[in-house]
Amino acid sequence: MTEKEFLKIMEQDSGLKCDDDNAVLGLLLIRKYIPKAGIEGAEHDMICSVCVDDLVKAGITKEDVLKLRNELNWMVEQEEYLACCV
Numbered sequence: 001m002t003e004k005e006f007l008k009i010m011e012q013d014s015g016l017k018c019d020d021d022n023a024v025l026g027l028l029l030i031r032k033y034i035p036k037a038g039i040e041g042a043e044h045d046m047i048c049s050v051c052v053d054d055l056v057k058a059g060i061t062k063e064d065v066l067k068l069r070n071e072l073n074w075m076v077e078q079e080e081y082l083a084c085c086v
Helices: 003-010 022-033 052-057 062-071
Strands: 046-051 075-077 081-085
Touching: 003 052, 003 062, 003 075, 022 046, 022 062, 022 081, 046 052, 052 081
Parallel strands: none
Antiparallel strands: 046 081, 075 081
16 A cells, blocks of 8 residues: 555545444554554544554555545545544
């Protein structure tokens, strides 16, 4: 998986299918690749986590990127950080 492939997936429309806390589930999925990852920043209705580049270097699979986007409704903010509306 390259960063370009990662960003292309994250640009797709999400068909949110999650009936659980998508923010927590996304953070748990991210921690599968970067064990000490967590919330790096927050705004009124959004949390931000790791840099896309770090997650790609950690070996995230295409399947997990698709899960973050399509099932958990995560996105890329400022073309750099993974983020999720809460």
